[in-house]
Amino acid sequence: MPMLLEDVYAGAPTVKSGRHITTVNEFTDQSPALRPEVLAEATRRLIELGDFEAGKILVEEDKGAILGSAVSLAVGLPLAVARWYTYDLSGHGISVPVDSEYFTGTLYINGVEPGDRVTIVDDTISTGGTLIALIEAVRKAGARVEEVLVAVEKPENGGRERIAECFGIAVRSVIRIAVDPGTGRVNVLG
Numbered sequence: 060m061p062m063l064l065e066d067v068y069a070g071a072p073t074v075k076s077g078r079h080i081t082t083v084n085e086f087t088d089q090s091p092a093l094r095p096e097v098l099a100e101a102t103r104r105l106i107e108l109g110d111f112e113a114g115k116i117l118v119e120e121d122k123g124a125i126l127g128s129a130v131s132l133a134v135g136l137p138l139a140v141a142r143w144y145t146y147d148l149s150g151h152g153i154s155v156p157v158d159s160e161y162f163t164g165t166l167y168i169n170g171v172e173p174g175d176r177v178t179i180v181d182d183t184i185s186t187g188g189t190l191i192a193l194i195e196a197v198r199k200a201g202a203r204v205e206e207v208l209v210a211v212e213k214p215e216n217g218g219r220e221r222i223a224e225c226f227g228i229a230v231r232s233v234i235r236i237a238v239d240p241g242t243g244r245v246n247v248l249g
């Protein structure tokens with residue numbers, strides 16, 4: 060079976076924004092437009108990593124929500140989305156600070172209730188900042204994180220280690236990549 064996700068990253072251009080180099084690719088940026096077979100493959104491979112004994116999936120907008128929607132449909136679990144803005148409904152929503160590779164700000168989660176068991180899904184883990192914020196938000200909501208599943212991991216930025224240290228959770232990832240700061244090329248790691 061062809062491994063489309065690896066092909067997407069191996070051929071992806073990169074851009075420099077400030078101190079960071081990021082890939083611009085079909086899977087996370089829809090540039091070029093995301094082929095359904097790429098999303099289907101990423102979804103299938105991510106689902107193979109998970110147990111899905113939780114009752115709900117939580118993602119962060121907007122990149123994670125595309126993958127999260129496909130996973131939600133495939134496994135038949137409801138989808139909660141953390142957003143970068145609040146709905147300002149009194150008594151609703153949990154806010155947490157987030158400090159990620161590219162952004163610092165506040166995330167707001169909705170739709171996670173006390174007692175929920177949650178599978179967190181994201182497209183990418185780099186520093187782990189986004190996932191740390193999501194895990195903290197789930198706990199703040201009185202719910203429990205059962206598993207954390209990501210499609211793409213940038214191991215050099217230590218996200219997995221931070222999450223293991225802070226929460227004792229082992230992140231599961233489909234593929235691992237490194238962006239070479241010299242050439243700007245993406246290496247898909249073995």
Ligand SMILES: O=P(O)(O)OC[C@H]1O[C@H](OP(=O)(O)OP(=O)(O)O)[C@H](O)[C@@H]1O
Pocket residue numbers: 119120121122123158159160161162181182183184185186187188189190218
């Ligand atoms: O491990 P981290 O350092 O937190 O990086 C990973 C996060 O970065 C990307 O989101 P981005 O910041 O591009 O935001 P978006 O999904 O809201 O577009 C990606 O979707 C992850 O959520």
Ligand SMILES: Nc1ncnc2[nH]cnc12
Pocket residue numbers: 080081082083087160183184185213
């Ligand atoms: N799409 C992406 N490519 C490379 N690094 C990232 N870090 C967060 N998102 C990323």
